[in-house]
Amino acid sequence: SAAGRQTCRDPVHSVDGDWLCECVDGSSSAVAGPAECEPFNECTTDCPTCAGVTCSNAQQRCEDPSLNTTSNWECHCMAPATGSAVIDAAECILDECTAACATCAAGACDAPQAHWQFCIDRDPSA
Secondary structure, eight states, X not given: OOTTSEEEEOSOTTSXXXXXXXXXXXXXEEETSOOOOOOOOTTTSOSTTSOTTXXXXXXXXXXXXXXXXXXXXXXXXXXXXXXXXXXXXXXXXOOTTTOOSTXXXXXXXXXXXXXXXXXXXXXXXX
């Protein structure tokens, strides 16, 4: 379906039947009916409803789950942080106790000399 991927424009308000459907990516238009729009990735396409640099500025990965729908792109945090958001930068959480990275605390409490200890990350947002 091309719904949501095109806009309507009436070039001359005094003329009946001249309205246009135009694809938001500029790939096609049609007079008095729906245009045949090409699927496009909002993470890589330059258009008014696209991701632009939102995800990359936040050092996050952009994903477009449906190339046939606009305004559905997502920002995903880079591992070991977790989190995602739709049409915005995500709030990334790094729980050092469960993160799988060489500099994290995950294995410190599991060491043989640390019996009966639990790892608690007092500020997972830091």
